[in-house]
Amino acid sequence: MRLPEKNNTLQSISDQIAGATSRGNLQVGITGAKMDSRKVIPGDIYICIPGFHADGHDFAEAAVKAGAAALAVERYLPLDVPQIKVRNIRQTAGKIAAAVFGYPSQKLELIGVTGTNGKTTVTHLIESIAQENGKKTGLIGTLGSRIGNRGIPGQHTTPESAEIQDLLNQMVEEGVNTAVMEVSSHALDLGRIVGCRFDTAIFTNLTQDHLDYHQSMEEYLAAKGLLFAQMSGEKPGQKAILNADDQASEYLMTKTSCRVVTYGIEKKADYQAEKIVLSDKGIYFDLVYKKIREKVFFATPGKFSVYNVLAAYAWALDNGYESEKVQKALCNLQGVPGRFQSIRKGQPFLVIIDYAHTPDGLENVLSTAREITGRRLITVFGCGGDRDRGKRPLMAEAASGWSDYVIVTSDNPRTEDPEKIIGDILPGMGKVDYEVIVDRRRAIHRACTMAGEGDTVLIAGKGHEDYQIIGTSKIHFDDKEEASAALRSKGYAG
Numbered sequence: 001m002r003l004p005e006k007n008n009t010l011q012s013i014s015d016q017i018a019g020a021t022s023r024g025n026l027q028v029g030i031t032g033a034k035m036d037s038r039k040v041i042p043g044d045i046y047i048c049i050p051g052f053h054a055d056g057h058d059f060a061e062a063a064v065k066a067g068a069a070a071l072a073v074e075r076y077l078p079l080d081v082p083q084i085k086v087r088n089i090r091q092t093a094g095k096i097a098a099a100v101f102g103y104p105s106q107k108l109e110l111i112g113v114t115g116t117n118g119k120t121t122v123t124h125l126i127e128s129i130a131q132e133n134g135k136k137t138g139l140i141g142t143l144g145s146r147i148g149n150r151g152i153p154g155q156h157t158t159p160e161s162a163e164i165q166d167l168l169n170q171m172v173e174e175g176v177n178t179a180v181m182e183v184s185s186h187a188l189d190l191g192r193i194v195g196c197r198f199d200t201a202i203f204t205n206l207t208q209d210h211l212d213y214h215q216s217m218e219e220y221l222a223a224k225g226l227l228f229a230q231m232s233g234e235k236p237g238q239k240a241i242l243n244a245d246d247q248a249s250e251y252l253m254t255k256t257s258c259r260v261v262t263y264g265i266e267k268k269a270d271y272q273a274e275k276i277v278l279s280d281k282g283i284y285f286d287l288v289y290k291k292i293r294e295k296v297f298f299a300t301p302g303k304f305s306v307y308n309v310l311a312a313y314a315w316a317l318d319n320g321y322e323s324e325k326v327q328k329a330l331c332n333l334q335g336v337p338g339r340f341q342s343i344r345k346g347q348p349f350l351v352i353i354d355y356a357h358t359p360d361g362l363e364n365v366l367s368t369a370r371e372i373t374g375r376r377l378i379t380v381f382g383c384g385g386d387r388d389r390g391k392r393p394l395m396a397e398a399a400s401g402w403s404d405y406v407i408v409t410s411d412n413p414r415t416e417d418p419e420k421i422i423g424d425i426l427p428g429m430g431k432v433d434y435e436v437i438v439d440r441r442r443a444i445h446r447a448c449t450m451a452g453e454g455d456t457v458l459i460a461g462k463g464h465e466d467y468q469i470i471g472t473s474k475i476h477f478d479d480k481e482e483a484s485a486a487l488r489s490k491g492y493a494g
């Protein structure tokens with residue numbers, strides 16, 4: 001297919017959107033696309049989204065004042081500016097933005113990673129492997145975006161569709177060959193990846209989360225299915241990489257018509273881990289594929305880590321990369337910020353910061369910490385406000401089941417009362433000694449103060465985050481800084 005050029009006129013964009021109607025001067029040139037009036041610059045098309053809290057159509061005037069050359073609307077607005085009208089603008093926004101930017105996802109290798117846990121980790125593994133193989137990389141996800149080694153901050157795990165197309169376009173312009181992106185279930189449901197053409201879609205796992213947004217696990221799974229449903233041969237060589245040990249993969253397999261590659265530990269898979277050795281240094285296993293057997297090591301401990309590494313290996317080896325280079329990339333990476341990250345200040349116990357914020361994530365990370373701790377396991381955790389309430393007691397079950405002592409605290413209470421969130425957590429606490437310390441700083445200090453030789457303190461839920469969201473304000477807060485300060489106050493300066 002010959003791809004249309006960028007810097008389109010509104011006419012040519014409108015022609016590429018099925019069912020679009022238009023009015024006004026369609027010869028106006030469009031150089032960018034925005035879904036937020038506050039970010040509009042001259043030449044942009046402003047896409048008006050009727051949202052959960054506000055209606056983007058109400059900001060069209062502000063967008064025009066900021067220089068919007070045109071509007072994309074669901075209903076024509078009485079403004080003297082060219083407009084195109086479509087029926088479901090949320091689900092069409094990505095197509096409009098892709099047309100504006102000349103379909104950037106068709107011009108590079110694009111990998112999408114979805115699943116409840118492991119997306120950030122797998123995308124970082126893939127980025128590292130691609131770089132080791134001489135590729136210029138792009139990354140989009142929870143830790144922000146990156147083009148080569150240049151970081152670009154972001155708000156969401158998967159940004160809004162216009163932002164994605166803009167980022168992919170920048171990547172193309174800067175010579176990126178391989179772009180890898182976390183694809184959240186919100187993003188899938190809200191059409192944020194419409195307009196993206198993936199070469200590879202990877203599934204990590206599905207366990208409970210986000211049931212505040214999706215009505216049930218079935219709906220949550222159906223949202224994940226949208227990524228695989230759009231893998232229908234539009235790019236040559238498209239493949240889906242699925243976790244054979246997760247039951248959801250059976251459903252996802254029925255959704256896609258592209259080639260399927262599997263990885264796993266328990267069930268037979270194309271890329272299989274055998275002879276797994278879990279240690280406090282990391283994971284060791286034999287990777288078995290196509291009658292080949294190779295030794296693999298990665299510095300993040302835990303069985304869950306084996307799955308993440310398998311997913312990345314499956315992508316790399318299926319792409320024809322040499323396994324020595326993949327192993328080298330894994331060694332270079334060491335770990336991912338805020339994922340099972342050790343804080344070492346010379347103290348005779350372990351302090352680990354981790355981003356586990358789901359029952360399954362917590363279960364995995366705590367079972368791993370349990371195996372490596374010399375003595376007690378002291379866990380600090382809380383649950384996010386304005387998020388799935390159902391996961392709160394389940395996270396308590398995991399924390400109390402694996403720990404010797406638990407400190408229940410706050411984790412981004414947002415607009416909820418922190419004490420009420422803790423009230424939802426406590427019914428899930430099993431038989432374990434615990435205390436409630438609402439103030440996260442004090443909770444972390446308490447854990448580090450009570451820890452003795454051989455103990456492990458696991459501080460879960462916020463990982464890389466450097467903020468605490470209280471009400472609608474975001475204040476600086478960093479578990480790593482807090483743990484370091486607590487250790488300093490105990491006399492460990494290492």
Ligand SMILES: CC(=O)N[C@H]1[C@@H](OP(=O)(O)OP(=O)(O)OC[C@H]2O[C@@H](n3ccc(=O)[nH]c3=O)[C@H](O)[C@@H]2O)O[C@H](CO)[C@@H](O)[C@@H]1O[C@H](C)C(=O)N[C@@H](C)C(=O)N[C@H](CCC(=O)O)C(=O)O
Nearest residue numbers: 035036037049051052053054056059156157158160184186
């Ligand atoms: C449910 C959800 O995802 N909502 C997102 C959605 O909100 P919304 O549609 O309600 O937007 P709205 O605030 O009503 O505004 C409507 C439109 O007017 C626009 N606007 C608004 C004000 C203004 O002055 N000018 C303007 O143009 C907005 O940009 C928007 O396009 O669009 C907003 C603008 O992009 C997002 O900020 C908002 O994310 C909220 C804050 C959020 O917290 N989302 C989380 C749950 C999320 O998306 N998480 C996923 C999953 C994370 C994971 O992996 O666990 C993620 O991908 O990050």
Ligand SMILES: Nc1ncnc2c1ncn2[C@@H]1O[C@H](COP(=O)(O)OP(=O)(O)OP(=O)(O)O)[C@@H](O)[C@H]1O
Nearest residue numbers: 116117118119120121142304354355356361364365
């Ligand atoms: N494959 C996995 N299975 C289960 N738990 C995992 C897995 N990988 C990581 N975890 C746990 O989940 C936490 C989050 O991992 P990661 O950030 O890679 O997931 P994510 O899918 O990107 O999360 P988010 O939805 O917030 O973007 C980790 O800190 C770890 O505790």
Ligand SMILES: N[C@H](CCC[C@H](N)C(=O)O)C(=O)O
Nearest residue numbers: 357383384387411412461462
């Ligand atoms: N991307 C996830 C991260 C949760 C991290 C945890 N710290 C919280 O705030 O619940 C979410 O927005 O649900």
Ligand SMILES: [Mg+2]
Nearest residue numbers: 119120142157
């Ligand atoms: Mg993530």
